[in-house]
Amino acid sequence: MPLDALIEPTIPVLKPSDTVDDALRMIAETHLEQLPLVNGKNYLGMVKESILLDWENPDDELSVFEGRLNRLFCHVQLHPFEAVKMAIQNKVPVVPVLNQEQEYLGSISRDALFYYLGENGSLNEPGGIIVLEMKLGDYSLGQIARICEGENVIILNSRVYTNTQTGMLEVTLKTNKQELQTVVAAFERFEYTVKEVYGDLPAYDDLAQRYKLLMTYINM
Structure with a gap:
């Protein structure tokens, strides 16, 4: 739009x-x-x-x-x-x-x-959010997607953000699954740092709650 x-x-x-x-x-x-x-x-x-x-x-x-x-x-x-x-x-x-x-x-x-x-960032879809932290040279969206697919998890949307304080890359994934334990374990097996996990996320009608979720989602 x-x-x-x-x-x-x-x-x-x-x-x-x-x-x-x-x-x-x-x-x-x-x-x-x-x-x-x-x-x-x-x-x-x-x-x-x-x-x-x-x-x-x-x-x-x-x-x-x-x-x-x-x-x-x-x-x-x-x-x-x-x-x-x-x-x-x-x-x-x-x-x-x-x-x-x-x-x-x-x-x-x-x-x-x-x-x-x-409406346009898949936030109204049921599912969860995973935030990964890594060095810039370690980033591969293809590999991240394959890990998710291996656990029957689909990435609905993603955001990539460079933390200016740490110099690390933070990758925020919006997934179609609410139960994220298995995919989190898979990321850890591949030596990814899982910084944050937000599972079982309902659609938010309250503006304050939606604001908090949006901040996490777009990494600002």
Whole structure:
């Protein structure tokens, strides 16, 4: 799915002519602690509720913040997983999307991105998660898949992440089986380090639980 297909037209934008008080009302109405500031098609940055609350004059226009805002955004050609990563790492409720001409196209909420990841990352399928740790030179997805197949376990999806603190590769596997003892034992026989195991994983409806599972799944 292209990133622009996830854009939510209901997410409002702030204009430079809006006042600080206007922005606070809009943030309260949307329950989003940050909103994009846009002048026509020109994206100026994200306006935080905390900055507005600390501002002395509520009648000042938002143009006073131009040039001082975080211009966090995703280009439309990026994969939605990159938008998820951006939302999580920067702790923002919405991710603005720009085209190749740097024009503002719209924004995507963090909740919508989580829902997309859950629907498209096999997270709603029954099964479990295994996290392997290894040196970069030891990584072979083919061998990992053969070990799983030998235990009648299918890899539904995988993520590869380099831990910057340890320099080790972490490979997260979403499997179709909830009972993972035999495949874990098989990995250990092949001298793989099994860092984490999450078995018997039901579909999560609670956002906090889904957030925790997504963090494990995409290794962020």
